[in-house]
Amino acid sequence: MKKNNKSDKKGTDRRDFLKKAGMGGLGLGSLLMAPYRNQIEHATSRVNRNSAPSDLEITDMRIAEIDGIPFRTPIIRIDTNQGISGFGEVRDAGDPRYALMLKSRILGKNPCNVEKIFKIIRQFGHHGRQGGGVSGVETALWDLTGKAYGVPVYQLLGGKYRDRVRLYADTAGADDPHIFAKRMQKTRVDKGYTALKMDIGIGLVADIPGTLTNTHAHAPVGSRDLQSQYSGTPGEYGQIDHPFTRVQITEKGLDALEEYVKVMRDTIGYEIPLGIDHTGHFDVDEAIKLARRLEPYTLAYLEDTIAWQWIDKWKEITNSTTTPTMTGEDIFGLEGGFKEIIDKQAVNMVHPDLGSAGGILETKRIGDYAEQGGLAMYLHYAGSPIGFFASVHAAAATQNFVALEHHSVENDNWYSLISDDTVVFDEGYVPVPEKPGLGFELNMEAIKENLTDESGFFEPTPEWNEARSWDRLWS
Structure with a gap:
């Protein structure tokens, strides 16, 4: 039979x-x-012929700069001879020219040779927003490659460790500890977030007499108010590196800052990991005092209490407290700083931002090296959905990943940029996309609605087609 x-x-x-x-x-x-x-x-007549990866060539790169999501963000589009485009972004508040200057270095090349192109343009990346051009172009190349081969980016990185990526929600701040905590409960915890970060800095207590020293030296002329730590004016407090402000926190100041954390823990409980960021500009001794004072509240981390470059100072802070330490959102490349931080065990966790670190693969390299050193990895993020989903793929492919920041929790403009039924949030997590490339489609109409006054909608950029320098770094 x-x-x-x-x-x-x-x-x-x-x-x-x-x-x-x-x-x-x-x-x-x-x-x-x-x-x-x-x-x-x-x-083979029924085979999809939309892409022949080996014959792909980069033909153009254009920019559309948006704002209100909440920060200004230049979006990169790289086009090819086969009609496939890939998208990246210059990190939030970065200059689009960081990316445009790379155009002449990548035209005519096969975008699928991502690592090869990255090694050509890597020399033009640097720390902070200056890494945004290289990182954004690298992200767009991975998006293109995934679309060309019909696979999600995480698959090109070796596969995934998880089907969903945990999110941590950024702060919903207030000047009153009780209002602060109630906002976090209502807009974060009640919405399903399982990890949180709150911004508490010396600016919250600067107007309380007896909480800080030396603040008047950093006040505007004719004022006694401490300038904002976010000031972009050279010479002002916000532009003075931590060891050089000589601001100190008194016991009264520590009491006032502790009150914010105590009320928050009393409100949200202890199951939810809670991190602290944007504490202000002060040196090692003040960081240690604050970290020790907050030890009873079992914080998930104390982030960027001093600038990342002070690696030996970071090690001193880390070794002086049981409050975990974390830095890295402004570091470009594994060899640019992360390697030394990990080798010296200067912090408890690393915290790269894919938009500064060098892109998707470099972020995974950082995470993999941290894993060898016994350190976990959080991911910083505050840009458009492009950088968000690029980070999701890097997180999915990296074993020691913990949580990814979602900075635009309540920003409708941010969500409007996603045109299809892609799920961004599901009970504290984002599902890893399974569609090719970054795995989601941009809503082009929403991009047009959020363009800055100076930006056009992916206008031609022929003035960036020709290189004007000899780029070799050796003789």
């Missing part, structure tokens, strides 16, 4: 083949008598 069943199946398969051959417009006799090349073309 089994033999007869096989014979019947062969007969059915043969009849199906004859039927399909006839329906395809080429009879069986004609097919068998046709030249071999024609036979191959007909047999």
